[in-house]
Amino acid sequence: MLLEFVRWLQGYVYFKIIGKSPERFINIVTKNRLTIWNTVKKDSTLYASMYVRDYKDIREFAKKSRVRLKIVSRHGLPFFIKKYKNRVGVLVGVFVFIIVVYIMSCFVWTIDVTGLETISYSHLLSTLKENGLYVGAYKKNASFITISRDTMLDIEDIGWMSINVIGSHASVEIKEKAKSPKVENTSVPANVKASTDGLILSINTYQGEAFFEEGSAVVKDQLLVSGVVEDKLGGVKLVRANAQVIAQTTHKQTFEVSKIINTTGFKEEKTRKRLNILWLDVPFSFAFADEKASAMRFQNDSLYLFDTFLPVSVSTQRLYEKQYKEKALNDKKAQEILLTWARLYECFNLSDAQVKSRNYEFFESDGKYTLECTFLCVEDIAYKSEIDAKNITIDRVLQSEKENTQ
């Protein structure tokens, strides 16, 4: 294959040797250290191939051996160039094509990222760009080890990272750090208090001294289980109280909406398109940014061929103007809006509680609609309040000393 390519590069002719003793001609040629190959004898004619530069010197040998030579076909680059010598455009085109392919292969065309879980894709791409890896980056100047190291320093959540560049495609592999779970510091003594007002339905004390029983009503921040307990010898011991206190609670929330509301809409003002080829950014129009525009939408459409995104894309920039409108609400619409807010409140604020019943009161007053919501819930109201251990011990010591003196 390589030999054939070398022959093609140098150019060769396939010719026929006509005469009585073609063997003699072959011997003379080979004695003069000229290479001849692919000799085939058909009937009385001998066919052979020879480099074009050698063929020019064998006329003399043909005369000596009394044979006639006739070229059958010409092959190789010199003949190709000669053929297209007058067609300069074709040659220039071929040359330009080779140059363009070479230049384009020096840049990163596409970036593919795998292994992202919590890190934002766009954040990673912008960090990579800051560190030197982006679509259109010059490959030969880029040190991918340095880029990956700098990116890992910039984004702390990355545990391991590798950048592999195959051709013009950069593949970024990422393994995110495994976050350590929050471990409760059990060495600090604590009391259990009520997070909200409620009626205790059940109380399970795991550690500490419970102050209430089932059926007791408690208010917010009231001490439920104490972390200060007496030991068997009558001394005072500080522990981290722990308990599950299930209580019936009531949550009240009021939502209001005025009868006339301001709505915001967007009106499309201008569209600007740009052609992006690697780092090259060509605008389709020379329109400048409109100062009135208060919102912008950006869309990038890349050329996709043979399962590959090519570095040619059209980016569309749409500018929108903000429009304010006043809108009058009727009862039905207002109720709908307020109920939606109530549902959202229930979803986000009462997610840990079990809502047993809901009561909505809708009324209209002073140019606004009001919705009063009452949620009857069952939930764990216990929360831990850490004890300042130093003060407690000093107080207790002083108290015990007083008792001793008395």
Place this chain on the structure above:
Amino acid sequence: MKNSKDRKRGENKTRTNAVKELFYELPQLQFDYNKEVVIEGSKGVLEYTQQLIRINTSAGLMCFYGKSLNLKCISSSELIINGYIEKVEFIA
């Protein structure tokens, strides 16, 4: 004693030289079964047809009989014959 040793050394030298000469002058043949043969030390092609190729070497003539015989490549001292070789004849 010295003379006899020198004589022996001289004899050995002449022997090795003779072997070397023989080795280098004799044509070397390398067969790829009966499909192809590489001949090193040829001195020219005497006859070339599709059924018979006669080669001149320092050791004598070599005849390759067969079908569709071709000279694949020829240089000043080497040549490759391919085709279907049926018989090889050495004429000293």
